Amino acid sequence: MSREVILGDIREIMADVFDMDVDDVVVTPDTTADDIEEWDSLSHIRLIVAVERRFKVKFTNAEIERLRRVGDLVALVEAKQPA
């Protein structure tokens, strides 16, 4: 699965978790919580768990704490995909 596909899927998940119209979710690898009003600490947890479910992966607490940019999340999902 390419990074572009993962990023596209994460964008759809973000729209659902943050209760936004998907067209209003502008996401690049550099997007952080500072760029999206609805992205707070609680919705961050919901986002992480929704991503875990979608890609059938599980993140450790340390990995979750380190996540800042959407690009970090994409890279983590990519690294956990079966070879």
Place this chain on the structure above:
Amino acid sequence: MIETPDPGFVQGAGPATSAVWNSVVSVWPEHEKFLRASFAGRSPDLLDTTEVIADLLARVSRASGKSLESFAADYRHLCEKIVYPEELHFAREGRYRLTTFAEADREVYSNPAVMGPYMNGLFVSDALWFNHASAMNDFAKVYLPRAAPGGRHLEIGPGHGMLLHLALRFGSFASLAAWDVSETSVRHVRSVLATLGQSDRVDVRLMDLASDRALTENRGRFDTIVFSEVLEHLERPDLALERIRDLLAPDGTVWINVPANGPAPDHLYLLRSPAEAEEAVRSAGLEIVRAAAFPVAGATLDRALRKQLPISCVLTAKRA
């Protein structure tokens, strides 16, 4: 780059509130976004109650020699190390992690390394979290003014003493009592009351709500009962509510505050909505007089229900 806010960060907020806000932002700059959402649109009444809470925190801080920054550090620890892991478990599994009082006792109540920062952090959260402050405000500005003067008041599980402080300040009771099953909590509440110079106003005692003595000595005794953030800690919340019904005077009312979707390391009883809370109260032979629901900061009630986010459910009830 996040700037430290001026003390006048939100119109109408008082100096004690500003001091708590600044202490938290100084130890946790990234949290300012949450705080702004949590204070957006607070009414003058809510800001006033927030200031009363923050002022009590400041007085306890001075009396204990523990700085506001230290309370703020405990608050950060509460959020990041105690609550967020439980939120993660709840989001993944759809249930609270623990199911028995013995587990909660071992992990939290009998563990000073957890219990200390946990209680201090919750104290700060009463001022900063929209849902917590709103529940306190409901008690101070809606429930207490409707309570007939000269009544007998009881709080079960007084925690850090905030609601007793509000009852003393905004109520006009003939007598006030507080029961707790924890000797540590009893000592803590007594020390808070001593800080306020109110030790002789409240009969704080070790008493188990479930004990025979609690009922035989107090059946039908109380005009107002406070049961705030206790129900979720119990294995048998149904029995506790039935007992409270029996302690109420014929025209007495109980003010209940219980979280829906509020995971914490010592929460056992999961309610998923205010409707479920109301049903639990009705099942115990109580009649709902008034209900209010306060979602977590930044969420509407509708969104909190759909996304299973925390909601403080406040219910006033009387004997059916």
